[in-house]
Amino acid sequence: MGYTGINLENVKVSNRSAILKLLNDHGTMSRKDIAIELGLTPATVTLICTDLIAAGILLEKGEMAEEKRAGRKKVSIGINYQYRYVLSISIEAPETCIAISDLKGCLKGLKKLKTDTALEPQAFLKQIADESKHFMWEQGVSKDSVLGAGISLPGPVKRDTGVSLHAYRIWNEPVPVGKYMKAYLSLPVVVDNNVKAFAEGELIYGTGKKQENLLFIKWGPGVGSAIIIQNKIYDSQNSKTAEIGHYIVEPGGLPCRCGRKGCLETHVATHAIADRVRKECTKETMPELYAFVEGDVSRIEVKSMEQWMEIDDPGLQKTVDDIVERLARTVVNTITLLAPDKVIIYGFMFEMARIQKRFLDFCTYYDPQYNGNYILKSALSDRIGYIGPLAIAVNELFLGT
Template sequence: MKYQGINLENVKLSNRSSILLLLNNSGAMSRKDIAETVGLTAASVTLICSELMEEGLIVELGEANEEKRAGRKKILVDINPGYRSVLCIAIESDVTYIAVTDMKGKVLCNTSLPTDKEIDPEEFFKNITDECQKLFWKNGIVKEKVLGAAVTIPGSVDRKNGVSLNSYNIWTESIPVASYIKKELGIPVVVENNLKAYAQTEIYFGLGRTVNNLFVLKWGPGVGASIIIDGKIYQGSNKMAAEIGHMIAIKDGRDCNCKRKGCLETYVSTKAIKQELKSVFGKNVDSVFNSELFDNPKASDIIDDKIDMLARNIRNVITMLDPKNVVLIGYMFEISGCVERFIKAYKQYDPLVSDDFFVRSTLSESIDHTEGLAVFLNEVLLTQN
């Protein structure tokens, strides 16, 4: 076989990514410590750091605080949060969140608007870009300093072409999302499935920085998941891995937007739950569906039934994947008492599970505004996919 040689440019990008990822995960470090950690020569690290500093991606922070010792003091470098900003657009079935973040996930400004499923998709995305322009103007965001936009949306996505193929509860046809956004804003656009975006955020800013094998479970308004193996998101051959909301929970059950019957989501989504609660509480269902949900015995019985169904199906998934932890995220897990009831229900099917197996995401409060940043970093700056 003919020897093809080494692509030096790819090696350089890989080394650059390794350094940026290390700084992202560990914070400020000296060049010497970076070299020892990533396994590069001090000269190589110094060269790459110099290039990154020239670009503005990293900055020097001054001398490290350490005990007195002979020789040159260590100078710390870190990712420059003010290098550029990233526009994050998270489209959920009921609300669309818009935020501008710095390079470390700090939200600089944000807004939201209802996800209008009744109007033409192109008109809806025009409404989104109008809101983005207003957000830039009100907060002094210079568009030339915006690195790009990341759009996250439920359902299957063609990342290469920036197309939402089927968002189920929003639109069933293919939508050229990236084209709509780029046409109005003139910046690079990355489009990703929202669950994979959650997982990517967990990898870069959450538990995934220290744990390589995770299962990320989101509950509310739908139910979905992502699988992280060896620090990377498992996609599947058709990019549809971990669509647990479309596991068949009931044979010949309710019709689902995915054209199948009996999918888990048709029973445990917030929409499905509210429909059952409505049969008991009528028009007052929204007043019941809050932090005091479990204080009402009738409502509690309905929710506990859904929790049991979800826990049973998750147990089957965990049997196959064997992750280190399950990360819980989403509106339903924010309801007081819901996490505890879910874990209790799960233990009925696996009494040997450890108490620390399920972990509430530390990113819950900000993830709707910041998930796009992780997607954009993964696509453009860090892994150079």
């Protein structure tokens, strides 16, 4: 086959993406500084920026303050984050979060609804789509002003096809989420695993702007993880994620939802924690907790975990410490293998101050370097309900990376 030359349109698209990514990471810059940073000609940068300004994607921010010099002053340009809205849908057990925000993540509105696992997947997705369209109408957001929808959910997802292979605790079979939601919403749709999506959020809006290699640990109903290597999210060819929650920590142990036995999640998932505490709680072993539930251990439930987990009861805290130590030990072993620049933790369990402290205590017990300067709670934790879906939509539909 003869040489066909470089596809100039692909080069232009690549340069456009590079400019948008640079401006997102570094803020406003002059055209000249963009050209220097990316190794492009000033003419190329000017041409692309002119097109993006005309489209409303970039804005001129005014002349830059600089030392007196002859000639024309530099004019800074930056991203117009109000260019479009994004519909973000985070499907989790037990709640699904629907949010509308600008490209920067500034919320216009957010609502939550029960994740109805009793419905067939297609019927549930239709319900979410209908709720989303009604919510857009309530917020005064037209479909034409929406860039697209990002959807995140637990378990392995084939992002290129939008197929959820197994959404743990929601549905067990493969579901073409992207296909259904694109038809129901009449919008471009991007679908991915929830922890990978959150990691993408860190790349665009958080720690990932400054660190190249990161390990993410989410501790909520289950335990999820994701890996960023040289500013790219690691993704295997079979669409499986880096599931730290399914490390085998007890050979021949309890059956796990993934089909294995003895996984970490069988010990540290929220329902497993509540089950264990219920079994071990008596008037003698955990007197303060026993009094708190008035002798009815069935009241030790996941939905009230934030209340009973903080009770000052030596027996309870001994059990909880055993659970937290098991997770910390697994994380330390993972850190030893991957050697990331930083570890980012987030999720429901890490929102409890004592749990977060004990987790760091156990990590530093095994290695003093694994302290609060190395293992960081995500600064995006308050946006956990929508930042991941937002990020995958922005990355694919706006930044083009």
